[in-house]
Amino acid sequence: MAKLIGNKKNIAVFISGRGSNLKYLIINSKIKKSLFKVCLVVSNNPKAIGLKYAKKSKIKYYIVKYKNSNNLETKLLKLIKKFKIEVICLAGFMKILSKNFIRNFSGEIINIHPSLLPKFKGLNTFNRVLKAKEKITGCTVHYVNEKLDNGRAIIKKRVWINKKDSPENLRKKVQIEEHKAYSIAIRKIYNIA
Numbered sequence: 009m010a011k012l013i014g015n016k017k018n019i020a021v022f023i024s025g026r027g028s029n030l031k032y033l034i035i036n037s038k039i040k041k042s043l044f045k046v047c048l049v050v051s052n053n054p055k056a057i058g059l060k061y062a063k064k065s066k067i068k069y070y071i072v073k074y075k076n077s078n079n080l081e082t083k084l085l086k087l088i089k090k091f092k093i094e095v096i097c098l099a100g101f102m103k104i105l106s107k108n109f110i111r112n113f114s115g116e117i118i119n120i121h122p123s124l125l126p127k128f129k130g131l132n133t134f135n136r137v138l139k140a141k142e143k144i145t146g147c148t149v150h151y152v153n154e155k156l157d158n159g160r161a162i163i164k165k166r167v168w169i170n171k172k173d174s175p176e177n178l179r180k181k182v183q184i185e186e187h188k189a190y191s192i193a194i195r196k197i198y199n200i201a
Contacts, residue, residue: 017198020048020093022101027058029099029120032187034065044194048091050084052103074103081109088113095197097190098152107154116197117152120190122182124148124164129157134175134182143169145178147186149193162193 016037021030030049037046049062049069062069070087072080088096098105098119110117122133125148128140137145146166151159165185169178 016043016045017094017194018047018092019044019095019097019194020050020088020091021046021097021099022050023056023058023099024051024053024102025056025058025100027056027061027099028183029097029186029190030058031061033097033099033190034061034067036191042191043198044095044191048087048093050087050101052101058100077106078108081106085109085112095194096152097194099190104156105152110152110154118149118162118190118193118197119152119157119159120147120149120186120193121157122147122179122186124166125150125157125161134178137169138173138175138178145169145182147182147189149189162196163189165189 019033021033023030034046036042037044046067049059049067050072051059051069052072052074054071059069068091072084074080094115096113096115096117098117105117121129123137124144124146128136144166146164148164149162150157151162153159165188167181167185173181
C-alpha cells in the first residue's frame with residue numbers, strides 16, 4: 009500500500025455514463041482536508057452525461073474510441089504519465105482495461121461495483137440481487153486486477169433491501185453509499201483513518 013506524503017494525490021476518473029461518482033469525487037476533492045485532486049477525466053462515450061461535471065469544474069477530459077485498444081491504451085498511459093496520475097478510479101467505465109494496461113500503470117487502479125463482492129460480479133446487478141431474494145446488498149470499492157471484479161476489496165458499504173424495492177430504487181439506495189465509499193477508499197489506500 010502507498011503512503012501519503014505531502015501534497016494531494018492526482019487522480020483520473022474513467023466514466024461511460026451518468027458520472028454521479030465523478031461528481032462526488034470532484035465535490036470531495038474540493039474539501040480543504042481532501043487527499044486527492046481530480047486532474048483528468050476519460051470517457052469512452054462522447055455523450056456521457058458525466059462529462060458536464062468535468063467541464064463545469066474545468067477539469068481536462070478526453071474522449072477515447074476503443075477501436076484499436078492496444079494503440080489507445082499506449083496513448084492513455086502517456087496521457088496519465090503527463091498528468092502525473094497516481095490513482096485511476098473506474099466509475100461506471102464500461103470497458104475492460106487490458107492486462108498490459110494494468111501491468112504498465114505504476115499507480116493504483118480502483119473500481120466501484122454495485123454489489124458486495126464477490127457476489128454478483130458483472131452487469132445487471134440489481135435485477136440479479138432482487139431475483140436471488142437477497143436481504144442485504146451494497147457496493148464494493150476494490151483494486152483492479154486482471155480478472156473482472158476480482159481484486160482485493162478496499163471498502164464495502166451495505167444497504168438493506170426492502171421487499172418493495174425495484175432495480176431502479178435499489179440502484180439509487182446503493183449509489184448514496186457509493187458516493188461516500190470512493191473518497192473513503194482513497195483515504196484507506198494511503199493509510200489515513
